[in-house]
Each structure stands twice: as C-alpha cells, then as structure tokens.
Amino acid sequence: MVSMILNNLSQFPLEASDPEERFITSGVSWEAYESLLASLGDRSSFRVSYLLDTLEIMSPSRNHELDKENIGRLLEAYLEENRIRFWGLGSTTFRNRDKQAGKEPDECYCIATDKDIPDLAIEVVYTSGGVNTLEIYQRLGVKEVWFWQDNQFRIYYLQDNNYQQISQSQLLPNLDLALFAQYVTINDPLEAILEWRKQVRSN
Template sequence: MTSVLLNDSFPLQLEKDDSEEKFITSGVTWQVYESFLTSLGNHSSYRVAYLSKTLEIMSPSRSHELDKKAIARLLEAYLEEKRIRFWGLGSTTLKREDKQAGKEPDECYCIATDKDIPDLAIEVVYTSGGIDTLEIYRRLGVLEVWFWQDRQFRIYCLQDDSYQQTSQSQLLPNLDLSLLAQYVIIDDPLQAITQWRKQIEVN
C-alpha cells in the first residue's frame, strides 16, 4: 500500500494489485499536483494525469503493463531496423503549468531529433472514462497519440491545434499498425519479437 497526502486533510491510500483502478478528484491546484508527484517519487508505478484542477491517478493492471511493454519492444525494433533515430522517454511526466496540463504516458518517443515534448505518446486503455487524455496532449503539443484498445490501435494526429483520427501514422507513414497489432497480441514475447523482426526485414 502507498500512502500519499493529496491535500492538508485528505491522505490517499492506494492499493496495488492486478486490478486496474482509477481515482479522480477535482479542485486540485497546480501546486498540490506537483507536491503529489513529489510524494509519489520517481519510481511510482501509478500513472498521474492533470487537467485544469482535475487529477486522475491510475494503477495499471498486469495485462496493461504486458501490452505496454510489448508495444514498446516491437516499435523500437521497427525503428532500429529502419534506422530511424528515436529517443524513448517511457512514462516521463510531461507538464506545462501555463496550460494547466500534465500526463504520464504509457510510452512516448521523440522521432528524428530529441525534444522537450515528445512527438508520439502511446496509451494502453483497459478502463473507459476519466480525464480527457487528448485534451491534455493537445495542450502539451504532442503531435501524435496512439491508443491501444480492444487489440487494435486508434491513431490521432494534431492538425490545426486539434486531433484528427487517421488510418495511419503521419510520423511513421510506412509502419502498418494493423500488422503491428497482430504481433502485440502474441502471448510469447520472444516469439513475437523474433517473428516481427523477420517481417520487418522483408518489408
């Protein structure tokens, strides 16, 4: 169990098990949000999101984390094989006080050049509802967001300060995400990455 102080009178008890749960509260100032991040520390397994005084805390399930790692491993193999420069930032906290927005993505990447804000954020979705994730990323200026849900990818690209759902990635236009999805769902990680690398070589 992790105990953190959300405000002066409300200690929050977080239970960590294999279920995926969300806690959402409103009226949280930016200063309290930053203090909360500090209290969790750098090694917390919780995902924290903030949007205009609304705070969301999510404890990822085992299945969530397995999918997150599988996507990262397969995507990085593709980038390596195609000699595309990338910087993997994992679940680095992205935040901007002037935009009143903050988020810890499941995975995020800078493509081609290193940047303060990543080009790509990836979110694994097992529970519906909650804070408006796309609005947070819009305020942060993330160019592209991939949602992994129901064993498929949904892709959103930032165009004219709003996200449009697209059929393929604009950052990685040659990557077949429907094909990638077939490898994400393979139960054996070694089999998945081995077969995926062979697939990349012939395409």
Template sequence: MPQQLLLQGVSWQKYEQFLQLIGDDFPNLRLKYLEGQLQLGSPSRNHELIKRNLARLLEVYLEETRIPFWGLGSTTFRREANSRGIEPDECYCFYEEKPYPDLALEVFITSGGIDRLAIFEGLGVPEVWFWQQGQFAIYVLGESGYNNSDKSAQLPDLPISQLTQQVMSSNPLEAVLAFRQRLRG
C-alpha cells in the same frame, strides 16, 4: 485490476507538490492533470504486458528502419500555462531529443477518467496512439485538434496491421522475431 482515483478542484500548485512528494518512490503510480482534475492510477499486469510488447515491437521497427529515437517511457510532461500534465504509458522523440515527445502511446484496459487527448493537445504532442480492445486508434494533431487517422504521420511506412497482429501475440519473443522477419523480408 487497475486502481484509479479522480480528484476535482486540485490547483496547479497542489499538483506540483504531489509530483514532488511522490518523486521516484512510486514508479507504478501514474498521474494525469487537466484543468483542476487530478487522476491517480496504478496499471494492471495486463496493461504493463501490452505496453511493453507494443514498445518492443515499435522499437524493432525503429531499429530496422534506422530511425533515430529517444524512448522516454512514462516521463512526466507538464505545461502550467495550459494546466496539463501527464505520464504517458510510453513515448518517443524521433531524429532528435525534444522537450515534448513526437509520439505518445496509451493502453486502455478500463474506461473513464480524464480526457487524455485534451492533455496531449495542450502539450502539443503531434501524435497519440490509443490501444484499446485489440486495436489502435491513431490521432494526428492538426490546426483544429486531433484527427483520427489510419496510419501514423510520424512513421508513415509502419505496417500498422502487422504491428497490431504481433501486439496480440501470446508469446512476446516470437512476436518480436516474427515482426523483425516481416520487416526484413
């Protein structure tokens, strides 16, 4: 079961100090910061399994369609001017490496905590996918914030329904092979 702790009234300086303190010594500790709120979490085994399956499948699509990508994993992204910081479950830049990802992926096993969309919006991430209860919620950044979408703006030809079906597979290798075959066929 994932563990979460939400702290209120944490200054940006304290957040930065905490990031320095933990460094790379605690790879399973995830931090989210939004305007004085700091959430610390530790992902569950099920969370990590879904996250890795999703990343593998998305990378198969990117390879098969020859879209250049940079997989940045759970890199820490932050912007002091907007008081926001996050370590997405997975994230990617497409066509060239950029300071902030083009796409961030978040897997929800539990609910509650800091508003992740508000963090990503403050960082200017163009697209965010939430995986929750066996389905995707795709959010595309517009002039007035994120809008829910049926398909990806970053990857408009990606067959979301087929991707969803394969993420749910009980056999990760078979899911990757089947998805690759469908993309080729």
C-alpha cells in the same frame, strides 16, 4: 490535500490479477499537483494526469503493463531495423503550468530529433472514463497519440491545434499498424519480437 491523496493511494490493491484502479478528484491546484509528483517520486506503479483542476491517478493492471512493454519493444525494433533515430522517454512526466496540463504516457518517443515534448505518445486503455487524455496532449503539443484498446490501435494526429483521427501514422507512414497489432497480441514476447524483426526485414 496531498496527504489525503496519498492516503487514498495506499488503499489501491497491488495483486497481479487485479484490474486497473483509478482515483479522480477535482479542485486540485497546480501547486498541489506538483507537490504530489514530488511525493511520489519515481514510483512507477502509478500514472498521474492533470487537466485544469482535475487530477487522475491510475494504478495499471498486469495486462496493461504487459501490453505497454510489448508495444514499446516491437516499435523500437521497427525503428532500429529501419534506421529511424528515436529517443524513448517511457513514462516521463510532461507538464505545462500555463496550459494547466500534465501527463505520464505509457510510452512516448521523439522521432528523428530529441525534443522537450515527444512527437508520439502511446496509451494502453483497459478502462474508460477519467480526464480527457487528448485534451491534455493537445495542450502539451504532442503531435501524434496512439490508443491501444481491444487489440487494435486508434491514431490521432494534431493538426491546426486539434486532433483528427487518422487510419495511418503520419510520423511513421510505412508502418502497417494492423500487422503490428497482430504481433502485440502474441503471448510469447520473445517469439513476438523475433518474428516481428523477420517481418520488418523482409519488407
């Protein structure tokens, strides 16, 4: 099973202009999932998700990675300027055998205190379909999930073991996400971070 999956991954194109590629297969045991993770090691070119017996592997596009990096830098600048303690865990693999769920976020953070599971996970979405991302995060116990799609954020907060879509972050209630989104879309990352820090300081 693992060798078959790895063979399929070798067919993924890696050109900068290519869109995201997804490989999805069902009937994958937990043992096969963990064996695949071990085989891939720290190869950051893939994001692996697992829910029950379904496995999804995504090869992100160049634009996907640009947005991911921009969001992370801008969010960390906001946290720094507001003296909010955080632990950035990037695309760390989080998994729970009992819940049969595993995920590698695009970005994720523990807020205020370090924890085994992040408080916040961020997903950049360029293509739809695949496994149910919110169900994976619900099984893992991530408090808040941000989806970046079509140049805007959709926010979900875990309440009574179910996600509710909300208009404002509960973890960072003073962060103006509509304004934040404007800086994410600035083409020059240096200009974006410098202007964003000025904006945060002025508030």
